[in-house]
C-alpha cells in the first residue's frame with residue numbers, strides 16, 4: 386500500500402514506450418539525417434567521422450561521387466554535424482534504427498555529379514562544390530575581372546595546377562636570366 390501511495394504521489398518513473406511515442410530530451414544525439422540537396426560532396430564529414438561510418442568516394446565508372454552512411458558503424462558522436470559546411474548532415478531525434486533481415490538496409494547513399502579537370506579530364510571534385518566555392522567567392526566583393534583571375538584554375542585538378550605553377554615559375558626564371 387505504501388508503494389502504491391508513493392506512485393500516486395510522485396507519478397510514473399518510466400515511460401510507456403513502445404506503446405506510446407517517446408519524446409527525446411533536448412540535445413539528444415540521434416541518427417544523423419542526410420539532406421542530398423544540401424550536400425556539396427566536400428567529404429569533411431567522412432574525414433571527421435571516427436568510426437568510418439561515412440565514406441565519400443568515386444563510383445567504379447568514375448562518373449559520380451558517392452556519399453555513403455553506414456548506420457551500423459555510427460557512434461552518434463556528432464562530428465559530421467559539426468564539420469558539415471552546409472548542414473547537409475545533422476543529428477536527428479531518430480533512435481529507432483533497427484532493420485529487418487539484411488544489414489545492408491542500414492546503408493544510405495547520395496550520388497553527386499563529378500567535375501572533370503579541364504586540362505587532363507580526370508574527375509577531381511563535384512560540380513556542386515565548384516558552384517558553392519564560386520558563390521562564396523562572389524560574396525567577397527571582387528570586381529568581375531579580379532574574380533575571373535582568381536578563379537581561372539577552379540576547373541583544374543590539383544596535379545595540373547601544380548604543373549602549371551612549376552611551368553610558370555620556370556618560364557619566369559628563364560626570362561629573368563636573359
Ligand code: SF4
Pocket residue numbers: 417433434435436437438439458459460461462463464465466
Ligand atoms: S555521428 Fe559520429 S560516428 Fe556517426 S556518422 Fe557522424 S561522425 Fe560518424
Ligand code: SF4
Pocket residue numbers: 423424425426427428429430431441452468469470471472473474
Ligand atoms: S554531408 Fe556535408 S560535410 Fe559531408 S560531404 Fe556533404 S556537404 Fe560535405
